[in-house]
Amino acid sequence: MSTAAIPYTVDARPDTGLNNVKLGIWLFLASEVMLFGSLFAGYILLRTGNPAWGAGSELLSIPLATLNTVVLITSSVTMVMAWVAAMERNLGKFRLFMGSTVALGAVFMVVKGFEYAAKFEHHHPPAYSTFMACYFTFTGLHALHVFAGMAVNFYFGFPGAKMMQTDPQQFANRVETAGLFWHFVDLVWIFLFPVLYLLNFGPPAAH
Amino acid sequence: MDATAGHGHEIDLKKHVRTYLLVFGSLMVLTLVTVGLKYLHLPTVPAILVALAIALVKGSLVACYFMHLISERKLILILMLATVFFFFGVLLGPTLTELNEINPIH
Numbered sequence: 001m002s003t004a005a006i007p008y009t010v011d012a013r014p015d016t017g018l019n020n021v022k023l024g025i026w027l028f029l030a031s032e033v034m035l036f037g038s039l040f041a042g043y044i045l046l047r048t049g050n051p052a053w054g055a056g057s058e059l060l061s062i063p064l065a066t067l068n069t070v071v072l073i074t075s076s077v078t079m080v081m082a083w084v085a086a087m088e089r090n091l092g093k094f095r096l097f098m099g100s101t102v103a104l105g106a107v108f109m110v111v112k113g114f115e116y117a118a119k120f121e122h123h124h125p126p127a128y129s130t131f132m133a134c135y136f137t138f139t140g141l142h143a144l145h146v147f148a149g150m151a152v153n154f155y156f157g158f159p160g161a162k163m164m165q166t167d168p169q170q171f172a173n174r175v176e177t178a179g180l181f182w183h184f185v186d187l188v189w190i191f192l193f194p195v196l197y198l199l200n201f202g203p204p205a206a207h
Numbered sequence: 208m209d210a211t212a213g214h215g216h217e218i219d220l221k222k223h224v225r226t227y228l229l230v231f232g233s234l235m236v237l238t239l240v241t242v243g244l245k246y247l248h249l250p251t252v253p254a255i256l257v258a259l260a261i262a263l264v265k266g267s268l269v270a271c272y273f274m275h276l277i278s279e280r281k282l283i284l285i286l287m288l289a290t291v292f293f294f295f296g297v298l299l300g301p302t303l304t305e306l307n308e309i310n311p312i313h
Binding site: 012016017018022023026027030033034037038040041042044045048049062066069070073074076077079080081084087088179180183184186187190191193194195198199 | 224258262270282283287
């Protein structure tokens with residue numbers, strides 16, 4: 001009895017012009033766009049449908065969020081540099097950049113942890129308001145993505161990096177795929193940052 | 208983005224690195240601009256439009272250069288265009304259809 005297996009090919013398929021892993025990750029990212037899109041839709045509907053929307057951005061820390069934006073953008077650059085190193089088959093350089101990407105992801109999570117702790121300390125948990133519920137939902141889901149990306153990047157950066165010797169092109173394709181996910185996570189934050197931290201005006205202050 | 212080892216390939220990667228660093232610089236500047244605008248206290252509608260326009264430029268830079276969308280195959284571009292279409296459908300559909308029910312405009 002033989003088992004049917006789809007062979008892994010590093011070359012582009014003649015019908016799609018792409019290798020399978022790249023088509024797969026872009027389809028996955030398309031589904032992710034819809035996931036975050038539905039959350040943004042819910043947020044817009046809640047916000048526009050509520051004339052008595054309470055305090056929003058003023059409850060959040062813009063300096064911490066700006067720091068996290070800088071951290072995440074920098075991690076996107078180190079990620080893409082890791083891909084360049086994988087293409088050059090330079091293991092030392094690759095590990096340096098991939099390690100930096102994972103470390104910057106960890107910095108993002110630690111800063112987010114401080115932010116969350118401050119919210120609870122100041123009695124602003126998710127139940128405080130619709131805005132805080134949205135804030136925790138958005139940033140919590142985003143943080144889960146950062147964590148997942150860190151786990152994948154750590155695997156490719158360290159235990160999984162052996163493949164650079166055995167099958168360098170397949171390895172470079174894997175790193176590019178992990179990079180596409182990581183950049184997407186960065187892209188989501190680029191929109192979350194202004195929407196949550198900069199644009200959520202409360203009602204006009206009563207004088 | 209598949210490449211084979213060789214001299215031309217090395218030059219190609221060096222060009223990539225220069226682009227990545229330029230995009231990085233632009234993203235940092237745009238981040239500072241968007242935060243700075245917050246402190247200008249613009250009226251609500253211009254503030255939202257400007258901040259979202261800057262986010263759109265930043266997001267496009269990440270997608271085009273870090274995610275290589277600018278040099279990607281047509282199939283991926285078609286897939287992403289379809290995604291953007293449905294994304295705006297999901298984003299605006301509920302608000303445009305339900306808003307008048309929730310908060311009637313007289």
